[in-house]
Amino acid sequence: MFFLDANSGVPLYVQLQQQLRQRILSGQLRHGSQLPSVRDLSSELHVNPLTVTKVYQILEREGFIETRRGIGTYVSPQTPVLKMDARRQQLAPSVDQLVAEAVHLGVCEDEIHALLSEKFRKLSRKAQTL
DSSP states (O other), rough: OOOOOTTTTSSHHHHHHHHHHHHHHHHHSOOTTOOOOHHHHHHTTOHHHHHHHHHHHHHHTTTTTETTTEEEEEEOOOOOOOOOOHHHHHHHHHHHHHHHHHHHHTOHHHHHHHHHHHHHHHHHHHHHHH
16 A cells, blocks of 8 residues: 655655655545554554654644544545645655656756656546546
8 A cells, every 4th residue: 555665765754644645635545534553554564653653643733634532543524735835845855866866877957857747748647537
């Protein structure tokens, strides 16, 4: 369900937070859907349960999820709309990693622009067919 890369340089909790937030915003995780328990998710991802707890607490403060004591954690019925700054902040770690790898590999800025444009068009077309 989720993929965490310990070698990416991005903290695991940030990776999980971004993936959960993105799945909620995209509708992959629908309003009212129950999330895995802290124990189950930490076991699945091989991370400390405190990592998952931290992510759930952050997402709850942001209004993405809600915890119902004794019942579980659910996607909030009213997901907040991210403003442009928040969207950029959400993308920043991925962009940082892409740029760092491009510089390391000697890929120029124009090539990165072309690659991003191509991928964006492909994914946009794919999303429209769903």
